[in-house]
Each structure stands twice: as C-alpha cells, then as structure tokens.
Amino acid sequence: MVQELAANNSEAVLESWIERETMAEAMIPLIGRLYRENNVILSVHGRSLINQSAVSLLKAHRFARHVDGVLLRPEETLPMLLALTALRLGPASINLATLNLKYAQEGVGQSREEFLRVELAEIVDRQGQDLRRGKDVVLYGFGRIGRLLARILIEHAGGGQGLRLRAIVVRNGGESDLTKRASLLRRDSVHGPFNGTITVDEERNIIQANGTAIQVIYSDDPSAIDYTAFNIHDALIVDNTGRWRDEEGLSQHLQSKGASRVLLTAPGKGALKNVVHGINHDTIKDEDKIITAASCTTNAITPVLKALNDKYGIVHGHVETVHSFTNDQNLTDNFHKGDRRGRSAALNMVLTETGAAKAVAKALPELAGKLSGNSIRVPTPNVSMAILNLTLENGTTKEEINTYLRDMSLNSGLRKQIDFIDSPEVVSSDFIGSRRAGIVDGLATISNDKHLVLYVWYDNEFGYSCQVVRVMEEMAGVHPRQFPAVEESPVLLPA
Structure with missing residues (x-):
C-alpha cells in the first residue's frame, strides 16, 4: 500500500x-x-x-x-x-x-x-509608435567589461530603437585577431557561453552576433577615427580601456568624426561627473559630453548607503572590500608600479587601496568626508563583497534594518540597484550574473543600536556592466518605460 x-x-x-x-x-x-x-x-x-x-x-x-x-x-x-x-x-x-x-x-x-x-494605459494601442531614436554605440576597448557590455547590448537589441552596438575599437593583435576577439565573446570562463550564434566576416572585419553586425576597427588613436566611413553617426563612445580618466584625455574621442559623447567605465578624475544609476542619473544633461560610470564598488555600495542615510542618518563609517583579483595584478610575482600588486594574484590576499569610499561623495554629496575605505584582493576571478561598518544617527535592530532593505529592493526607485537575500547557504559564485549593483546578505547583518555592519555582495563585472548600460540608456534617451511603475526616489518606511 x-x-x-x-x-x-x-x-x-x-x-x-x-x-x-x-x-x-x-x-x-x-x-x-x-x-x-x-x-x-x-x-x-x-x-x-x-x-x-x-x-x-x-x-x-x-x-x-x-x-x-x-x-x-x-x-x-x-x-x-x-x-x-x-x-x-x-x-x-x-x-x-x-x-x-x-x-x-x-x-x-x-x-x-x-x-x-x-x-498599462500609457502604452496600450501604441504599437509602432516608438518615438525613441536608436543610438549608435562604439565600444572603445574589448576586455572584460567591453565584452559583457556587448553581450547585454546584443541581448537588448530588439527592433533597433534602443542602443545599437555598431563597432568595437581595438589594437590589432596580429594574425587571427578577429577570430580570437570573436572567440572571447563566444566563450567566457566566468560567465559561460554566449547565448546565441557568432560568425566572423574576415573580409569586412565584422563580427556577427545574433543579427548584430559589429564592425571591428583597429586603431590606437582615439582622435583619428572616421566613424562615418562605417555609417556610424552621433555615436556614444564607451571607453573601457581606462587609459584616459580625465577630461583632456577622454575629449580625444570627440575629435573623431561621427562621435558625439563619451562614457568612461571607471572613476573619472577632476571635475568629471561620476554617475551611479539610481542615485544621480537625473543630473545628466544634454551638454554633458563626457560622463563616467564610477567603479563597480561605488555602484555596489552607494545605493545601500543612500537608503540607510535617508532613514537612519550616517555619522561616519568604514568600507572594506573583499575584491576579486583584476587584470592589473600579476599572475606570478613580478615588478608592478603599485604597492603589493606585483605579488601573485592567484596565490595571495593582497591588501590595497580603494577610492570607492571617497568616490561615493561624488554621487552622494551628503556623505562627503564621512567614509574611509580599503580593499583586500583575493584569489577569485569574479564577485566581490563590501563590508559597511557604520555609525548611525538613529538606532535600529537587525530585523528592522533587514525588513527596510528588503522593501527597498522590491518597492523603491532603487530596486534595480539593491537586491536582498537571506539564504544560509549562498557563497560568492552564486552571485555570478546578478544584474543588481549590490546584494545585501541579510543573515550576516549585525546591528547594535547605532552601530551597524552590513555585508553587500556584488558581481563586479556583470552587475557593474548592467549599471553602465543603464547610464548609457539615460545618455541616449532610450530608456524604456517601466511597469508597474515605482517612485523615482526611495519610499521610506516609518521610523
């Protein structure tokens, strides 16, 4: 029975x-x-x-x-x-x-x-009435972030009314360069295979991915490219190289024919506007020709810090990042101009500096001078963690703070930036491919009245790339309407 x-x-x-x-x-x-x-x-x-x-x-x-x-x-x-x-x-x-x-x-x-x-009254019976104009996009550099941006842009290609990936600009790596570039887009050791088909047109230097024709342009001079020769006009140039981080260097892109605006996928120097989507993207103006998307860590922590500061007030705090190693470190011990970064990234935890804590103030001025920061590079290829050790103006409990941040992740203007999880089994690799800027680990929260410690995971490659694409959409004016609609600013719970 x-x-x-x-x-x-x-x-x-x-x-x-x-x-x-x-x-x-x-x-x-x-x-x-x-x-x-x-x-x-x-x-x-x-x-x-x-x-x-x-x-x-x-x-x-x-x-x-x-x-x-x-x-x-x-x-x-x-x-x-x-x-x-x-x-x-x-x-x-x-x-x-x-x-x-x-x-x-x-x-x-x-x-x-x-x-x-x-x-959905605002979009009912509006088929074929898309008033958005597609925006040509050029990726200047095709490394870790460049290739992930390409994947996202191809995924979002739709009918061509949004961001249109038209070209990548790289240095010529010699024989089989085009094939190798296509292979790196097709296969990724961290993020897995490309979801679709990729072919190479060697005669025209084009990589075709799911119907998107990506012109490969070989150049080492950002000011001397005629994009119009490839029928690319009024293009948004996304600089992924990090070679130039100030206005003088990045303005070289604007000298190329067919380029109109520049976005840097790194923190900018000087007076350049650092934008964290969800926080200060509404400050982007038409006259802003050069914008920076800040760093992965700044994007991960700023939304959470804003949510906390709005409700509880932050007196001061320290941000410690446990960060996966990056390209600028050595695989084996060798000379490096940076302190400690010459030691093997694959074998060591490497104590280094981070500018993320100070950079938060560029997007969130009310926290200027309130945060310090440091970073420990660890032998993992992707996904990092920020530990926020904060002193608050108003006390709280673990249960209250977790309830608040969970609600922020669901019902606020920061829901694309903040995620929340309370599983007792998650580890770093579980967050590979997260599209949120940062994920609060609720079980790890420590609250002692006005003393708070938060643990925030983030995919420092893909999650950051999603933030970059959101900034690109704002610059191009092609961001689609969101439904159901939410408030543009966080909805604060009663104290």
Whole structure:
C-alpha cells in the first residue's frame, strides 16, 4: 500500500512538471513576439525572459517566491502574456511577476485585459509608435567589461530603437585577431557561453552576433577615427580601456568624426561627473559630453548607503572590500608600479587601496568626508563583497534594518540597484550574473543600536556592466518605460 501511494505520488509530480513545462513552452513565442514586434522587454524581478528555454522560464517563476513570498504560477502568467499580446503595446520594460501579483491584489472582478488596459494605459494601442531614436554605440576597448557590455547590448537589441552596438575599437593583435576577439565573446570562463550564434566576416572585419553586425576597427588613436566611413553617426563612445580618466584625455574621442559623447567605465578624475544609476542619473544633461560610470564598488555600495542615510542618518563609517583579483595584478610575482600588486594574484590576499569610499561623495554629496575605505584582493576571478561598518544617527535592530532593505529592493526607485537575500547557504559564485549593483546578505547583518555592519555582495563585472548600460540608456534617451511603475526616489518606511 505504501509503495502504491509512493508510485502514485511520483506520477503526480511528473505530470505536474510536464503540465508546467508545456505552459512554459507556450510562453516562449509570446515573449518573443512582444519583444520583436512591440519592443516589450519582459522580466521576473530583473531576470530577463527573452530568449530563454522552458526550464529557464520555470526557474524564473520559482525565483519569484524569494522576492514576493508567494509562488508565481505558469497557469497565471500564461493568460497574462496572452492578454498582453492583444493590447498592441508600445515599448516598455515589464516585470511580469509584479504585474501578476498586482492583478491578484487589485484586479478582483476584472478580466486580465480590463486590468491591463488601465495599468498599462500609457502604452496600450501604441504599437509602432516608438518615438525613441536608436543610438549608435562604439565600444572603445574589448576586455572584460567591453565584452559583457556587448553581450547585454546584443541581448537588448530588439527592433533597433534602443542602443545599437555598431563597432568595437581595438589594437590589432596580429594574425587571427578577429577570430580570437570573436572567440572571447563566444566563450567566457566566468560567465559561460554566449547565448546565441557568432560568425566572423574576415573580409569586412565584422563580427556577427545574433543579427548584430559589429564592425571591428583597429586603431590606437582615439582622435583619428572616421566613424562615418562605417555609417556610424552621433555615436556614444564607451571607453573601457581606462587609459584616459580625465577630461583632456577622454575629449580625444570627440575629435573623431561621427562621435558625439563619451562614457568612461571607471572613476573619472577632476571635475568629471561620476554617475551611479539610481542615485544621480537625473543630473545628466544634454551638454554633458563626457560622463563616467564610477567603479563597480561605488555602484555596489552607494545605493545601500543612500537608503540607510535617508532613514537612519550616517555619522561616519568604514568600507572594506573583499575584491576579486583584476587584470592589473600579476599572475606570478613580478615588478608592478603599485604597492603589493606585483605579488601573485592567484596565490595571495593582497591588501590595497580603494577610492570607492571617497568616490561615493561624488554621487552622494551628503556623505562627503564621512567614509574611509580599503580593499583586500583575493584569489577569485569574479564577485566581490563590501563590508559597511557604520555609525548611525538613529538606532535600529537587525530585523528592522533587514525588513527596510528588503522593501527597498522590491518597492523603491532603487530596486534595480539593491537586491536582498537571506539564504544560509549562498557563497560568492552564486552571485555570478546578478544584474543588481549590490546584494545585501541579510543573515550576516549585525546591528547594535547605532552601530551597524552590513555585508553587500556584488558581481563586479556583470552587475557593474548592467549599471553602465543603464547610464548609457539615460545618455541616449532610450530608456524604456517601466511597469508597474515605482517612485523615482526611495519610499521610506516609518521610523
């Protein structure tokens, strides 16, 4: 009898899985159609649903319970997708999980289509009315960040009304250079294989990736390139090399024909505007020709620090980063102009400096002079951690601070920057591919009234690259509307 019940249960579990998998398979063409025909980007709390397998869609559904506390069921989202396809939507970024939850809470007595017509009124019947102009993008440099930016831009290509990756500029590495560049885009030891197909046109020096033709331009002079010769105009040049970090050096790009603006993927020097998306991206003006996207660490900690300062006030603090090694360190002991960085990155923890604590003040002036910082480079290839040791103006508890930051990650203008997790089993590699700037580890939080210690994980490569793309979209004016809408500034909980 027990064996019979077990067998029946096993069959029921399998039948349930097959049913959910069948529904997920039915979602794939609907998601693709909304993306190609309407420029609608669907996600589940930051996890893109574009070009995903049925199993990946079910994993995204499963993930939603960690955020909302309730299951996201395919039998609910499939009808939601069918209703969305009937509305002739204009371009938008839609969080399917949040939209579905809002319908469950507020759509009582309404059909899904009736609810969506009200909720998405600004984009209903706007198909083909995308007023955004596509922006040509050139990646100057094609290293770790450059290749990840390329992956994200290709993923977001849509119908071409957003950011259009047109070219990369690199030094000629000699024989087989083009093939090797394409191979590095195709295969990545940390982030895995490229999701799609890549071919090489050696005659025209073009890498073709999922329908995106990327012109490879060989040059060592940022001021002497004629981009218009490749039909590239009014281009946003994204400098990933780090060779020039001040206005004088970066302005060389603007001397090239066809270039109009520059974004540096590193902290800038002097009076250059350092932008952390979610914090001060609204300060970008049309007349700002050169912008910097700050550092990965600054992007990871500034949103969390703002949230804390807004509610509790920060008197002073220290930021210690445990950071994966980077290209500027040596694999084996050898001469390096920087202190300690000549020692083997693969064999040592290396104490070094970080400018992230001071750089926070460029995006968040109210914290000027309140933070110190240091960094320990460790033998991991990616994912880092920032430890925020803070003295607050107003006391709190671990439970209160975690509840507050979890809410910020879900229901505020910082929800694309701050993530929250409270699993007792996560380690650094679990955060590879995170699209958030920083992830608060709630179980590690230490609170003693006005003394707070927070642990913030961050994918210092991919999470940072997502922040860079958000800044690019702001500079180009092509950022899609977000639904359901949230406040642009954090929604503070009662003290």
